[in-house]
Amino acid sequence: MNRWTRFGVAVVALAVVFGVGASTQQPADIQKAVDAAYAKYKGLQEGKNADYIPALAKVDANLFGIAVVTADGKAYTAGDLKTEVSIQSISKVFTAAQVIQEQGLESIEKQIGVDATGARFNSIIAVEAVKTVVGAGSPEMNPLVNPGAISATSMVKGATSDEVWKKIIGFHNDFAGRQLTVLQDVYKSESDTNQRNQAIGALMLAYGYIKSNWQQAVDLYTRQCSIGVNTKDLATMAATLAFGGKNPVTGKQVMDAAKVPGVLAIMATAGLYDDSGKWLYHTGLPAKSGVGGGIIAVSPGKFGIAVIAPPLDDAGNSVKAQKAIADISNALGGNPYAGGRTF
Numbered sequence: 394m395n396r397w398t399r400f401g402v403a404v405v406a407l408a409v410v411f412g413v414g415a416s417t418q419q420p421a422d423i424q425k426a427v428d429a430a431y432a433k434y435k436g437l438q439e440g441k442n443a444d445y446i447p448a449l450a451k452v453d454a455n456l457f458g459i460a461v462v463t464a465d466g467k468a469y470t471a472g473d474l475k476t477e478v479s480i481q482s483i484s485k486v487f488t489a490a491q492v493i494q495e496q497g498l499e500s501i502e503k504q505i506g507v508d509a510t511g512a513r514f515n516s517i518i519a520v521e522a523v524k525t526v527v528g529a530g531s532p533e534m535n536p537l538v539n540p541g542a543i544s545a546t547s548m549v550k551g552a553t554s555d556e557v558w559k560k561i562i563g564f565h566n567d568f569a570g571r572q573l574t575v576l577q578d579v580y581k582s583e584s585d586t587n588q589r590n591q592a593i594g595a596l597m598l599a600y601g602y603i604k605s606n607w608q609q610a611v612d613l614y615t616r617q618c619s620i621g622v623n624t625k626d627l628a629t630m631a632a633t634l635a636f637g638g639k640n641p642v643t644g645k646q647v648m649d650a651a652k653v654p655g656v657l658a659i660m661a662t663a664g665l666y667d668d669s670g671k672w673l674y675h676t677g678l679p680a681k682s683g684v685g686g687g688i689i690a691v692s693p694g695k696f697g698i699a700v701i702a703p704p705l706d707d708a709g710n711s712v713k714a715q716k717a718i719a720d721i722s723n724a725l726g727g728n729p730y731a732g733g734r735t736f
C-alpha cells in the first residue's frame with residue numbers, strides 16, 4: 394500500500410466511523426426510499442379527514458404524494474404532486490419565521506413564548522392554564538398552536554390588512570419558489586365556521602398577546618391557512634429551512650441563516666402538537682403538520698421532505714405522512730441525533 398492508498402483507506406474508515414456515508418446518499422437510494430414508502434403505505438386506510446372545517450371533509454382521502462428536495466434543488470417524488478390542499482397549520486411556521494426575520498428571535502420569545510403547551514392545537518384551557526399559573530400575557534405559549542399563531546400573525550407589521558397579507562403570502566411564495574394562491578372554498582368554509590378561533594383571538598387580545606385588532610389577525614390567519622400547496626411546494630419550503638434559509642430551487646436567500654435554528658426549534662417542540670415528543674423520539678426531525686393532510690419535516694443540511702395524505706389521527710396529524718416520512722428519513726440517515734446513521 395503506498396502513501397496515497399493508505400491515506401484513502403484512512404479517509405474511508407473515518408467516513409464510516411462518523412457516518413459521513415449516510416449524508417452523501419446517492420440519488421438512486423433516495424428514490425428507492427421514496428418509492429418503498431409510497432408502495433408500503435399507499436393502501437393504508439387509517440385515520441379520517443378533518444371535518445370541523447367542512448371543505449376539508451370533501452378532499453379525496455386517497456390523495457397521497459411524497460417529495461424529498463435536496464441541496465441541489467432536485468426533487469425525488471412519488472404519487473400525486475399536482476393536487477393542491479390547504480396548507481393549514483404548516484403556515485404557522487412561515488408566519489412565525491417572518492416575524493423572527495423582521496423583528497428578531499427574541500420578538501416571538503418575549504411576546505408569545507417558545508414552549509410546548511402539551512395540549513391540542515386549539516385548546517383554550519392551555520391559554521387559561523398559563524394565565525392561572527404565570528399570569529396574563531406570559532410568554533409561555535408558542536406560535537405553532539392556534540392562540541400563539543393568531544398572535545404571531547398579528548405581529549406582522551403593515552399599515553393595512555392588505556399590506557400585511559401581501560407580506561405573508563410573499564414570504565410563503567419565496568419559501569415555495571412560486572406564486573401561491575388562496576383556495577377560496579376553504580377560506581370561505583373556515584371563515585364561516587371559525588367561531589372558536591375568533592374566541593381565541595379575542596382572548597389573546599384580552600390577555601395582552603395581541604395588541605390591537607384581533608378580528609384582522611383571525612381573518613389573516615384563516616387566509617394563510619387556506620393557501621393552496623402541492624407536495625413539491627411543501628418539500629421545497631422544508632428544504633429552504635434545511636439549507637439555512639436559502640431556497641435550493643430558486644437560489645434565493647429567503648431568511649437569515651442565523652435565524653433558522655430558532656424556527657426549527659419551535660417545530661421540534663410543538664410541530665406535531667401533543668404528539669411532538671413521540672414524533673421526535675422516533676425521527677429526531679423538526680416537523681409541522683396541517684389538518685389539510687400535509688406534513689413537512691426538515692433534516693438540517695440534508696433534505697426537506699413533505700407528504701400529503703388527508704386522513705388524520707386523533708392529534709390532528711396525517712397518519713400516512715408520519716409513517717412515510719419516518720421510514721424515508723431513517724433510511725437516509727436524516728435523524729440529526731443519529732449522526733447520519735441509517736436504520
Ligand code: DON
Pocket residue numbers: 480481482483514515539583590615618682683684685708709710
Ligand atoms: O385554525 C385551525 O383550526 C386550522 N386553520 C388549522 C389547524 C391545523 O392545521 C392543525 N394541524 N394539524
